[in-house]
Amino acid sequence: MLLALLALLACASTPSPAPGADHTAAPGADHTAAHDATVRHGFGDVQRWVGVFDDPARDAWQRPVELVAALQLPPGATVADLGAGTGYFNRHLARAVGPTGKVIAVDIEPSLVDHMGARALQEGTPQVEARLGRADDPGLAPGEVDVVLLVDTYHHIDDRISYFRRLREAVREGGRLVVVDFQMGQLPVGPPDAHKIPQDKVLAELVEAGWSDAGSIDLLPHQFVQVMAR
Ligand SMILES: C[S@@+](CC[C@H](N)C(=O)[O-])C[C@H]1O[C@@H](n2cnc3c(N)ncnc32)[C@H](O)[C@@H]1O
Structure with a gap:
């Protein structure tokens, strides 16, 4: 049983992609990797990516509750999930910041942003705002957020030095960027x-x-969690 699950989760050999295995060559994956390991995908097929990112089996190794707890978000904080995908983390982040806080779920794929907007209604999390970003601009105002979370997205970003220099301006004094990959x-x-x-x-x-x-x-178990201070 366990072996079967591991085989299912193995990225290279699965006919349909496993959670976190967004680099599989499954139909429609439409990906290329540049020399600097920047990876470009088509993420427009929402139902396909819901099946991958929101696979309940992911929770066992992604540990969203523990990961969000480790961020130590105070109630009322503003957190941005950059490259939020289908919104896997949104409800966990919303619970952490509470009704007076804010979760800005940014993605560059319009269909995923629409999906996250609908998901926020469905999950009863009005503090979640789904926001469309651009590949070269996180779309956050200066000093808008306390913490930025970036899960499995770092390798998709181009021209990273200038991107993350710009992102730093969006984070308040004393704020953090947390990269999980x-x-x-x-x-x-x-x-x-x-x-x-x-x-x-x-x-x-x-x-x-x-x-x-x-x-x-x-x-x-499979990912590092790198914390950066502003
Ligand atoms: C592998 S998925 C990760 C989704 C989500 N973080 C998760 O863990 O379930 C990467 C996401 O990053 C988005 N993305 C790629 N480049 C981006 C950029 N420059 N800014 C924001 N999002 C980006 C993609 O559209 C995709 O939804």
């Missing part, structure tokens, strides 16, 4: 190494973009 090496979930960016490279790029290393949270 797959560790290098063979894992039961996630993309092949060629499509991953190692944690030390993520850290070096973000320092170059003006962020400070605020440490790493050892929480998830």
Whole structure:
């Protein structure tokens, strides 16, 4: 049973993509990886990506409740989930910031933004705003957020130094950026190494973009959690 589940979650060999395995060559995946490991996908097929990102089996290794708890978001905080996809984290973030807080769920794919808007109504989370960003601009106002969460999205972003320098302006004094992505090496979930960016490279790029290393949270079995201070 366990072996079957692991096989199902294995990225390269599954006919349909597994959670976090957004790099599979399944029909419609439409992806390319540049030399710098930036990966471009078509994310327009909402139902396809709901099946991947919201697969209940993902919770076992993504641990959304524990991950959001580790962010230590105070009630009333504003958090942006950048590259929010189908909104997998939205209700967890909404619960953490409470009714006086705000969750800005940004994606560059209009159909996913529409989906997240409908999902917020369905989940009864009026503090979630689904927002359309641009590939080169997170679409956040200066000083608008306390914390930015970026899960499995770092490798999709181009021209990262200027992007993350710009993102820093959107974060209030004392705020944080938390990058969650797959560790290098063979894992039961996630993309092949060629499509991953190692944690030390993520850290070096973000320092170059003006962020400070605020440490790493050892929480998830297959992913690193890199925290950066503004
Ligand atoms: C692998 S998915 C991760 C979704 C979500 N974070 C999760 O963990 O379920 C990557 C998402 O990032 C979005 N994306 C890609 N480039 C982006 C950019 N420059 N700004 C914001 N979102 C982006 C894609 O449309 C896609 O929904």
